[in-house]
Structure formats: C-alpha cells, structure tokens
Amino acid sequence: MEQGSGKIADGAEKQPRTERGRKTLRKLLDAATIEFGERGFHEASISGITRRAGVALGSFYTYFDSKDAIFRALVSDMSDSVKRAARDALTEPMTAFEVEKAALRGFLEFASEHKEIYRIIDEAEFVDPASYRTHYETIAARIRDRLQQGADRGEFRDGLGEAHAWAIMGMNVFLGLRFAIWGEADDWSADDVADAASDLLRTGIARQR
Amino acid sequence: MEQGSGKIADGAEKQPRTERGRKTLRKLLDAATIEFGERGFHEASISGITRRAGVALGSFYTYFDSKDAIFRALVSDMSDSVKRAARDALTEPMTAFEVEKAALRGFLEFASEHKEIYRIIDEAEFVDPASYRTHYETIAARIRDRLQQGADRGEFRDGLGEAHAWAIMGMNVFLGLRFAIWGEADDWSADDVADAASDLLRTGIARQR
Secondary structure, X not given: OOOOOOXXXXXXOOOOOOHHHHHHHHHHHHHHHHHHHHHHHHHOOHHHHHHHHOOOHHHHHHHOOOXXXXXXXXXXXXXXXXXXXXXXXXXXXXXXHHHHHHXXXXXXXXXXXXXXXXXXXXXXXXXXXXXXXXXXXXXXXXXHHHHHHXXXXXXXXXXXXXXXXHHXXXXXXXXXXXXXXXXXXXXXXXXXXXXXXXXXXXXXXXXXX | OOOOOOOOOOOOOOOOOOHHHHHHHHHHHHHHHHHHHHHHHHHOOHHHHHHHHOOOHHHHHHHOOOHHHHHHHHHHHHHHHHHHXXXXXXXXXXXXXXXXXHHHHHHHXXXXXXXXXXXXXXXXXXXXXXXXXXXXXXXXXXXXXXXXXXXXOOOEOOOOOHHHHHHHXXXXXXHHHHHHHOOOHHHOOHHHHHHHHHHHHHHOOEOOO
16 A cells, blocks of 8 residues: 555644655655664654655754654554555445455555554554554544444444444454464465454354354 | 462562562562553663562562563563453353353453553563563463363354454453543443443344344
8 A cells, every 4th residue: 555645644743835845754754664663762763764764854843843743643644544554445335244354454454564553553552642542542433433334234233332343443453463463474364364353243253053 | 359369470580489578579560560550661660669669679689680570570470460350250150152251351340450451561562572472372372262162162163263362352452441441430331341242252243134
C-alpha cells in the first residue's frame, strides 16, 4: 500500500501548501517511522530523522516543533494507514462477513510490510497515551459501525456492541502480532489466518451437532 | 487474589532460603509493581523501590543486581499472577465453554484490581522483549491446551489451533484494556463482558436462522 495516498499528518503543526512541501512532510514521516521503529522514542533524534529523510534541519521545524510533535503526527498517520489498508481490501459487493475477513487480511498484509507499526503504536502508550487510546477507540468505533450495518442487513445478530467490537479488534491485533510480526514468512498466509478468524466469527468454536 | 501465593520471582538471581527472606523479596516485587507502574521503567529507580518496600538497599542487592533484573523478575511474577487469577476462577465440574468464560472473568477481575499490569507488561516490549514474547507465548500455549481438551471432550470442534488461541487471547487482552483498565467501575461488569465473549465463542456473531 502506498503510504503517500490520502490526507497526511493531521498532527503536523503546519500543513504544507505546495506539492514540494507535501513531499518533504511525507519524507519526514517515513524517516520518522524508521528512526522511531529502529531506535525507540527515547533514543531517536530529530537529526536522525532529517538525515534519513535527506532534508535540512530547518525543514523539520517548518512542520514540527519537537520530537514529541512528530511522534504524535506519526501515530495519527499510522492510524490512517491502518484504516486505509483495511478499507482498500474491500470490494463491492461483499457480505458483512466478507468485509470483516477482507479487513483483517488487509491489515495482516499491511502489518507484515510495515512491521514497525506495532512498536510505534505500542510505544505511544508511554510517550503519548492520548494518541494510543484514540488509535484503538477509533478502530473500535469503525468495527461497531460495521457490526451495526451487518445487523441491519440481517447477517449479524442483534445486540452486538462495544464488547464485541473490542473482542474483534483484539483478535485482529494479536493475530497480527503472532503472524505478521513474529511469524516466519513461510509459516503462515494472510488467507489462512483470516479464514480461521472468519470461521470463529461465523460459527464460534463449538462442535456442530 | 493474594499475590504472595505460589512460587515467586523465578527471575530473582537468588532465591530466599528463609521465610523472612521470602517476605522481603515479596515486598520488593510489590514495591517494584508500584514504582514501575507509576513512573515507568526509565524514571523508576532502585532507591524508589527499596523506599516503597521499606527495606535496606543492601537487601535489594541480595536478590537482584540491577533495575533490569527486578523488572524481568516482575514480568515473570505477573505472568504467574495472571495464570493463577484465571486458574483460581475455575471450579469443578465445568464445561469447556464455562472454563473459557471463568478464565476471562477471573482475568478481568484481576486486571481491574491490578491496573498497573498492562503498563508493565506492555513496557516489557521495549525494556525486555524476550520476556514480553514469552508472556504471550505462554498464555497462548495454555489456551491451545484448553482448546484441545475441549475438542477431546467433544465440545469444541476439531481443527482449532494456533490462530484460534491467539484470537481468543487477543479478545481477552483487549476486553481487559477497554473495561478493566479504561472503563469506569459503574460502567461494566466482569459477568457481562465475559458473557459477551462467551456467546461469541459459542455461536459466533451470525444471526441464527
């Protein structure tokens, strides 16, 4: 998935007005992904980010006034990327179950190509707790909407709510951790993992009688 | 749940040989829970731990040779606590579905009384990645065993495996985060959340026809 698509850097202090500025901001965020992903927040430095991005230090301060600020912008940017990865995996027409499965498969593929995402989102719990919480609350709200749409279409049962949305999100996050992040590439396929999760959602784990 | 029950501090460099030593080690770990939970690993200090524990600095070095060492011991101790919280919630006889539900309810109650557990386990991803991974791999292995037992008893379907275990663990972890850690006490009950998760496992989310 191209990270450059869509709106970027909600968290940037100043939005670029030119195409060149937009590219510079994108370079800074992509460099920050590597710098924070490899070194962690505390060891990461602004000069490390600008060096990786190949831009001047002054350009950094055009958009961000601190390491905290670009980290916050990066978490928001990654939230958007996760959203797009799940959404881009959807095609019309799909049943509500197919939507859940495609969203998970899209996320697994995204995470396996951007393994740094777990480390950065997880580090936000300590560096920027509000962003961490917003990240998950936003995803859970999207899942709740999909559960409601599935119920409206008569596919999902009524009465699904907050707990079910967080349960599904937790499933997806931990399947990503186990397979996309910690798994060996030969050891799993996004299709198989998404199938297992989809079967669980479709019929549970009881033996059918 | 009493944290002092069971074996303690696998990770301690030296195991206490006396009851008094055992109590000192327990005090150090309980104080470390608060120190790391409130201040985070980087801000936490050995002197902060011994002050909270009311023990002399020399006693710390009887058991641990560094802040890293007691953090590692604490993650291992918390893994054991999570295991006991889930296990203590079980009574005989229970169906396999009742076991899953009781284990989740026990975990939710434990987490709501020990809210620092998320912060400490999550920080292990950065401070001590091996402990972090072991924590989850150990829990997933226990869930896999229970899935196998449930299948052997004819209650769960065949073919449940690694993906299902991680899906269930992720459900439980995120339900704990949403309700036990972030929820207002009046806003949820461990019974209701465990019921929702149990229904999901039992029949999935499809509308019954």
